[in-house]
Amino acid sequence: MLLPLTAVSQQQQKKNGNFHLQMRRASSPVKIDGVIDEQAWKDAGITTGFHMVLPMDTSAARLRTDVRMTYDQQYIYLLVENYTEGDGPYMVESLRRDFAFLKNDNFLLFMDPFDDQTNGFSFGANAAGAQWDGLMYDGGKVDLSWDNKWTSVVKNYPDKWVFEAAIPFKTIRYKKGITTWGINFSRNDLKSTEKSAWAPVPRQFATASLAYTGNLDWDAPPPDAGPNISLIPYLLGGISKDYEKGAPAKYRRDAGLDAKVAVTSSLNLDLTVNPDFSQVDVDKQVTNLDRFELFFPERRQFFLENGDQMSNFGYANIRPFFSRRIGLGVPIHFGARLSGKLNKNWRLGVMNMQTGRQEESGLPAQNFTVAALQRRVFSRSNLGFIFINKESLNYDPSRVTDKTVYSRYNRNMGLEYNLASSNNFWTGKALLLKSYSPGKSGHDFVHAANLQYTSKVWNISWQHEYVGRNYNAEVGYVPRQGYIKLMPQVTRLFFPLSGAVLSHGPQVTATYITDEKFSRTDNETMLNYGIVFRKRNTLNIWASDTYIRLLQPFDPTNTRKDSMLTGSEHSWRTVGADYVSRPQSLFTYSLSARYGGYYGGGKRLMTNTELGYRFQPYVSIALSANYNHIQLPQPWGTNSFWLVGPRLDVTMTNTLFFTGFMQYNEQQKNINLNTRFQWRYRPASDLFIVYTDNYLPEPFYVRNRALVLKLVYWFNI
The missing domain is CATH 2.60.40.1190 (Immunoglobulin-like)
Structure with a gap:
């Protein structure tokens, strides 16, 4: 033919x-x-x-x-x-x-x-x-x-x-x-x-x-899907009680609606009114020893579906749009998103969300608008544009307790070129962002770029970043401002013709960070040797050399004991190893350990263990355990933190699920229990029963608990 x-x-x-x-x-x-x-x-x-x-x-x-x-x-x-x-x-x-x-x-x-x-x-x-x-x-x-x-x-x-x-x-x-x-x-x-x-x-x-x-x-053009409108209402009932405040139990009765409308066969309109996300999995906690804000991924389905064009704009630590900023401690009243392909070369994403007012902090109602347009160029590359606007409605600065986070408005605009060669060997990105905020001008833009070459034996990459000290992304995730960063990386792999090892090879990564005046603030060089076995278990052994000059006071234990001074310099060396077992075993495990120096001439030992056993296909048991032992001069002294998280997953059928997840966080002095029962009684329609508990471990005391029942039904018009 x-x-x-x-x-x-x-x-x-x-x-x-x-x-x-x-x-x-x-x-x-x-x-x-x-x-x-x-x-x-x-x-x-x-x-x-x-x-x-x-x-x-x-x-x-x-x-x-x-x-x-x-x-x-x-x-x-x-x-x-x-x-x-x-x-x-x-x-x-x-x-x-x-x-x-x-x-x-x-x-x-x-x-x-x-x-x-x-x-x-x-x-x-x-x-x-x-x-x-x-x-x-x-x-x-x-x-x-x-x-x-x-x-x-x-x-x-x-x-x-x-x-x-x-x-x-x-x-x-x-x-x-x-x-x-x-x-x-x-x-x-x-x-x-x-x-x-x-x-x-x-x-x-x-x-x-x-x-x-x-x-x-x-053999013929695919049939027209015809009218395509889906309505997904929910009904919810629940009860919660705050024991710490001694408040009476609160009863909750709620309802909401999601709708999906196919504007064309390739363009979809999503609508939501009074959405609820009580059935979403809880975050997996981590021991926080970082100087900057930690990242926890978005788990709410409305923001994730077809949202990559907005949420993946930028880099892991330079995200102009991060949907978890929307509805943070306040109700979402309604929202809409239009997304999809206009044709083979053009892709569109537009979203608008409206949140309510929070009386306790004085946070006003806010409106969020995000628009993204993407144009395919060459065989697989694309050029993207994004606009983000956060507007506070009826803003009264005298009522807002944290003006550094909640200003009258914040806007971001950006361009991004994503490179992907036809054979995928060459990939990369070039990014330019600018923010607009009241009282902030100059040094308010971002430039970053990376280029990566990936072959069977070589992986070579280069990345550089500049984030101005006044760059402000209130609806984004940019934990650090006012820096210049260079990060080259080289990996070489070897493939034995026989034996237990499938591939092995070294990797060298260097990270060099300065302030806007090119004065060094951070420096880390890491050498890693990785081994992949034919049974798919993996082993990595590494060593690193670290230098940090603090740009603001920092408590190295994050327990509010005391802070090291701005401008103090710290350097240390660390060694570590990571092992992940064969995935085909009923009992699986991963082990990680690191030992070396720490801030202020201290020492740090960290171990992390992930254990899992499955009674396939019905029951999966997992246990994660993280331990940090830190030795520092006074006033911090010796500090030890356990973070333990047992998890139970029971899948009675492929429509009936139960999950129980407990987390003991010694650093935060909190025990959290979350259980979720899900019955998918018909395709994409669910009944959820979610129970949560929070405890103070010493002395053992109930902080708060809640029970929610939620019914979701999906039907097509």
């Missing part, structure tokens, strides 16, 4: 443009049961012959995997036969949705409906039937917070496990009329320690990399 010239040129640009799977309309109805007895599957196009990615990417996969796809007016159907070898059970964590890829026997589909090698969707399951779904962005990352309606079944046979799924056209976004989509399939088998992909992917990249997709060729 002759292809149009434009299609030929696009496929020639793709590394795996010669891989094709034919997509034909189903010749009979399809029942999702894991049994291959319909005529539609006998007539469907089939592909096999996967390629090994790990442990080596130079041969065909040992395990056979057969994939079929078909469709009708409403659904895309997928059927996969995952053949196995040897005795023993499949290796899975649990029946929980969105499992960890490396700890499960699983099959994943990566779909690029625009064939732009940048954005898409992922669906899959582990060998026990737990579902996986997520939005794809940045050419190979998957946001698993995305949760939508689709159905699947996994059926086990003596020599294989079969995964069958039906994905509604209403669930995904795609451009009408495009008859070639990018697609790839990935399989992970822990018993054989083999990871494979249909279209071959170099081992240094994730199999999710959209630069290496093949082609899904439709």
Whole structure:
């Protein structure tokens, strides 16, 4: 078959443009049961012959995997036969949705409906039937917070496990009329320690990399999804009591609504009124020995879904937009977000949120607006623009107790160029930001850039940052201002032809930070030697040399004992090691330790342990334990902190879950208990029962506790 010239040129640009799977309309109805007895599957196009990615990417996969796809007016159907070898059970964590890829026997589909090698969707399951779904962005990352309606079944046979799924056209976004989509399939088998992909992917990249997709060729343009409006209301009831303040119990009755409206087949409008996030997982606490604000990731689904264009603008420590700043201790009244693809080259994201007033601190009601526009350039790179505005309504400065955080307004504008070569070997970013705040001008911009080269044996990167002392991102995460940072890194890998070691090699990282006058404030050089074993366990041994000049008073124990003086200089050396066990074992563990100097000529010992055991697929038990022992001159003396967190996950079925998580934080003198029961009584519709407790450990005393019952129902119009 002759292809149009434009299609030929696009496929020639793709590394795996010669891989094709034919997509034909189903010749009979399809029942999702894991049994291959319909005529539609006998007539469907089939592909096999996967390629090994790990442990080596130079041969065909040992395990056979057969994939079929078909469709009708409403659904895309997928059927996969995952053949196995040897005795023993499949290796899975649990029946929980969105499992960890490396700890499960699983099959994943990566779909690029625009064939732009940048954005898409992922669906899959582990060998026990737990579902996986997520939005794809940045050419190979998957946001698993995305949760939508689709159905699947996994059926086990003596020599294989079969995964069958039906994905509604209403669930995904795609451009009408495009008859070639990018697609790839990935399989992970822990018993054989083999990871494979249909279209071959170099081992240094994730199999999710959209630069290496093949082609899904439709026999006709995909059907129009038609009207696509989803309403997701919730009802909530709860009770809470604050024992520390001696306040009477508070009863809560609430309701709210989310809505999803498909403006076009590739552009979606999300609306929320009086949202509630009481069912969200609690943060995993850390012992805080840092001079700057700690980062805790966003967990609220409304902000995460399709939000990468806004939340990933910048770098890990230079985020002009960080959604956790919205609704911080205040109610969110309503919000809207328009996001998606305008066409193959343009992508849009616009969000507006309105919060209420907080009487205790005098914080006024606030409005947040974020707009992001992205233009694809070259084969896989893009140019992005972002605008962020936080406006305080009816602002009265005499009533606000913390004017450094809550000003009348704060605005940010930025440009970003993201580089991604066609083969993904070269990646990078260049960033320019400027802030606007009352009374702050000059030194209020950011420039940063990085460039990285990744091959099978070399990983070489350079990054530099400048953040002005008056740069202000009140809706962002920028923990440090007024600095210049340089950070080169080089990694070299070696691959033995045989033996227990799969790869090993050194890594050198240097971090050099000055103030705006180029006077050194921080310096760290680290040498790491990493070893990856064929069974996928890993070992890293490292040493570092550190220098810090304090720019403000700092308590090195964060216990409010006393502070070291501004301008004092500190230097020390540290050694450490990290080991992660084989993921295919029922009992898994990771061990970390570091020992060396600390501020003020002190000493610090840190150990961290993560233990896990699974009674697959129903019960998973985990325990994390972190210990810090710090020796300092007076007035701090000797300080020891334990942070212990046992966790229990019970997945009775793939729709019935229970989680219990306790955290004992000796530094913060707090014990927190969070339990959550979830029943997914129909696709994307849930009943949650959440119970939380906080205790003072010495003397043991209840601080506060709360119980919430929340019912969510998803239905389509």
